[in-house]
Amino acid sequence: MKGAPHPTSDMIAEFELLEQFDRDQRYIDEHYEELWKRYPNCWIAVYQGKLIAFATTIETLLARIEQNRLQPENVARRRLEKDSDLIL
Amino acid sequence: MIHGHFGELRRPYVSGSLLLPMAPREGRINFLLDTGADQTCLMPADAKAMRLKFEDLLLGKETRARGIGGRVKVHPQTGTITFLELSVGLVIYEVSVLVYPDRSPYRDYPSILGRDVLNDWRIRYSSIEETLTADALRPHVLIPLPISEDRPGK
Numbered sequence: 001m002k003g004a005p006h007p008t009s010d011m012i013a014e015f016e017l018l019e020q021f022d023r024d025q026r027y028i029d030e031h032y033e034e035l036w037k038r039y040p041n042c043w044i045a046v047y048q049g050k051l052i053a054f055a056t057t058i059e060t061l062l063a064r065i066e067q068n069r070l071q072p073e074n075v076a077r078r079r080l081e082k083d084s085d086l087i088l
Numbered sequence: 089m090i091h092g093h094f095g096e097l098r099r100p101y102v103s104g105s106l107l108l109p110m111a112p113r114e115g116r117i118n119f120l121l122d123t124g125a126d127q128t129c130l131m132p133a134d135a136k137a138m139r140l141k142f143e144d145l146l147l148g149k150e151t152r153a154r155g156i157g158g159r160v161k162v163h164p165q166t167g168t169i170t171f172l173e174l175s176v177g178l179v180i181y182e183v184s185v186l187v188y189p190d191r192s193p194y195r196d197y198p199s200i201l202g203r204d205v206l207n208d209w210r211i212r213y214s215s216i217e218e219t220l221t222a223d224a225l226r227p228h229v230l231i232p233l234p235i236s237e238d239r240p241g242k
Binding site: 011012014015017018019022025026029032059062072074075076077078079080081082 | 096172178195231
């Protein structure tokens with residue numbers, strides 16, 4: 001293992017961003033059925049436990065996240081699918 | 089301990105931050121854990137969230153990846169992936185990430201965390217018991233940040 005750097009405010013911010021993102025991914029897991037019923041085969045974005053955007057393409061979803069004055073790379077995104085191909 | 093979660097079709101996921109020199113933004117990624125994948129892969133939807141320009145990748149190296157579905161040309165990019173280990177800190181790996189092309193069917197696929205990272209972890213996996221945790225036995229870099237899972241105001 002390389003030497004351990006000292007934590008900086010950037011690292012603490014990174015910790016909090018990633019923790020929020022992970023919480024929102026779990027929100028999607030827990031509400032997957034109801035989200036899928038409302039937005040089947042759509043991309044959705046969840047931030048701080050709230051659905052903030054949905055779209056049929058990832059490009060439109062990313063644009064709608066930006067319209068909410070959020071940075072798409074920090075927001076939990078998922079495609080809701082039930083009838084998709086299996087991933088092998 | 090790194091905490092994963094089970095998503096649609098009970099797929100196992102873990103959240104991480106991916107930094108690639110060619111991408112303007114560091115991306116938060118919901119990685120699908122895949123012990124059958126030799127290397128970690130970035131799929132187009134996540135690459136777009138990081139504002140990665142696919143045309144820039146064409147100027148760089150190219151390699152072939154083989155899966156059950158056939159062969160595809162991918163672009164290896166060296167980057168760092170950061171994971172949260174609550175009460176411990178940030179666990180960081182420097183790996184070569186395979187960036188998949190922006191075309192079907194990859195557009196709808198989740199990015200994949202492969203054995204280049206998973207080989208350094210001890211994973212406890214039980215879909216029945218709703219358990220998906222990992223210990224990073226051999227992190228490339230560990231930044232201690234003893235932030236408690238149960239801290240007030242979380």
